[in-house]
Amino acid sequence: MLDNIRMAFASLWAGKMRALLTMLGIIIGIGSVIAIVTVGNSLTSSVSESLVAMGGNNLQLSVDPRPDENGDYPSSYGYMESDLLSDEMLQAYQERFARQIKAVVLTESGGAGRIQQGANTAKVNITGVNQGYFDAGKCELAAGRALNEADQEGARQVALVSDLLVENLFGGDAQAALGQTIEVTGPDGGVNEFSIAGVYVYQTMGPLLGGGTVNKNTTTDLYLPLATVHEMEGIASGSYFWCEVVPAAGVDADAFQTRSEQFFEERFYKNNEQFRVTVYNLQNEMSSITSVLGTISLAIGVIAGISLLVGGIGVMNIMLVSITERTREIGIRKALGASNGAIRTQFIVESVVICLVGGALGILVGFGLGSLGASLIGAPARADLGTVLVAVGFSMGIGVFFGYYPANKAAKLDPIEALRYE
DSSP states (O other), X not given: OHHHHHXXXXXXXXXXXXXXXXXXXXXXXXXXXXXXXXXXXXXXXHHHHHHHHXXXXXXXXXXXXXXXXXXXXXSOOOOOGGGSEEHHHHHHHHHHTTTTEEEEEOEXXXXXXXXXXXXXXXXXXXXXXXXXXXXTTOOOEEEEOOOOHHHHXXXXXXXXXXXXXXXXXXXXXXXXXXXOEEEXXXXXXXXXXXXXXXXXXXXXXXXXXXXXXXXXXXXXEEEEEHHHHHHHHTOSSOEESEEEEEEOTTOOHHHHHHHHHHHHIIIIITTOSSEEEEEEEHHHHHHHHXXXXXXXXXXXXXXXXXXXXHHHHHHHHHHHHHHHHXXXXXXXXXXXXXXXXXXXXXXXXXXXXHHHHHHHHHHHHHHHHHHHHHHHTTOOOOOOHHHHHHHHHHHHHHHHHHHHHHHHHHHTOOHXXXXXXX
């Protein structure tokens, strides 16, 4: 066997250009499959991680139109305040499912704002959040403290700012920024003063989910107590179109989804003919997205794999040419006592070596292209060892399959006719 392998490499080296062109189909096929699988894995992983960071394991409660008896939704509808989720409803919900709920997250947009600090300006989205926002771990602190219940109950003029804003307005010194007073110009032109209670770490969702390049002009969130934003907007209490629920550890999200819908329907919306509360399980949405991405990657990979078939045909063609050129050599070997099996094995090994070398080059090309593609979409490259092993096995299979016919043809040559061949 070692002699066959040495002869195979010697034959390839003797015709380097022809061997390279023969391998090209294998290189392109395996390289394409590995590159596509790598990019697909990177894309799926990046989207999944981003969705988890956004609350992919959570439930979302939403006030939606109620379908009619035919399952159709009204073409137009208007919400009244009594149709929306209220603080009282959510308080009753938390009391009913106290053991199943880790946090109920409420947010309220206060519009776009601007902060002027000397010659520097920072753009912010004014966002009111409740205590549940921090209980859910949605904010990573770099310095200071989170907003607490006392801030909420007293509607205090305190704020959380991003480390990006601190870099822009305070030279990056988070400790120095704590306790500083900032003047925030709201969307209506009014100015409010807030004391900085804490600095959080700004996180971008990446280009796949709408993130972009981070610089000093990037708009970040300015977190205020929810009650403070309500006071700024002149409303006594909150009415919400939706809220996010973080289930406690070990809670079956699907079962809890059903129980939550039943609770709101029976307790608050039974007599509401226009609206109901729908609970969405974001984990199911994640599964659907990753399934679609996986299917797309598989389909494209199969299409790319067709080039492997073309490469195999190329291997068979060059082996037939090689046998024709080496007919006299085959005749001499058979005259010296080489069996049909030995001749067959020689050319099958040569075919396998061509495919394995091409497969190795294809793996390198695939990793390179996959890493480049992953970097272009802003995701870390995630190669799949299983795909590599399949690619190597497939290369060997192609070598045996497409090399057998030429090898068998060589083995069946009549030694006398082969010796006469010019």
